Amino acid sequence: MIRRYGERVDPAMRYTPRPGAYVILQRGRDLLLTVQDGERPELQLPGGGIDAGEHVVPALHREVMEETGWRMDRPVRLGVFKRFVFMPEYDMWAEKICTIYWSQPTLRLGPPLEETHTAVWVPMDEAPALLSNEGDAAFVASLL
Template sequence: MIRRYGERVDPAMRYTPRPGAYVILQRGADVLLTVQDGDAPELQLPGGGIDAGEHTLPALHREVMEETGWRMDKPRRLGVFKRFVFMPEYDLWAEKICTVYWSQPTLRMGPPTEEGHHAIWVPMVEAPALLTNEGDAAFVASLL
């Protein structure tokens, strides 16, 4: 059984499955998070949706580069959770199936390439309270 976080499921709503990969990038006592700008900025684990025909790990490496500007070592899978959310950028009600990994950053290539994102280092012990998404927060807390 996959743990569910976030909004309650509306039985009248049709949700589209949206697999994604996310990573806890740890350097010493700190973790690298991404801030997604918008009306209500969100602090998140780097990562995102896996495109059609794309494999999970290449998608994760792509998303981390786009959202943080960093490369990372070989990610280790920690687990999976689900979220049922509205994604306004896609005008889509989604069943997000979030696979979470742990890794270490290896090289900063430059600033994030995805518009509306910037990366910040925060103390890992503070990250669960700062993360916008309960699932992200639970996985970081599980490593403390």
């Protein structure tokens, strides 16, 4: 059974499945996270949706570059969780299937490619309380 986080599921609501890959990028005792600007800025693990026809690991490398400007080492899969959320940028309710990986950042090529993201370093032991979703926080806390 996959652990579930996020909004309460409404049985009358249609949720669109949205697979994604996210990574805990660790350097020493710090994590490289991303702040997504918006109405309510959110601190998140780098990552995002997997496009149709895209494989999970290349998607994760693409998302890390877009959201942080960094390359990373080979990711190691830690597990998966689900989140049921409204995604305003797509105007849809989604069942996000979030596969979580661990890796190390290896090379900063520049600023994030996505203008709405800012890469930030956060002490690993502080990250669970700062992350914007419970699933991300639970996976980081499991490494402490």
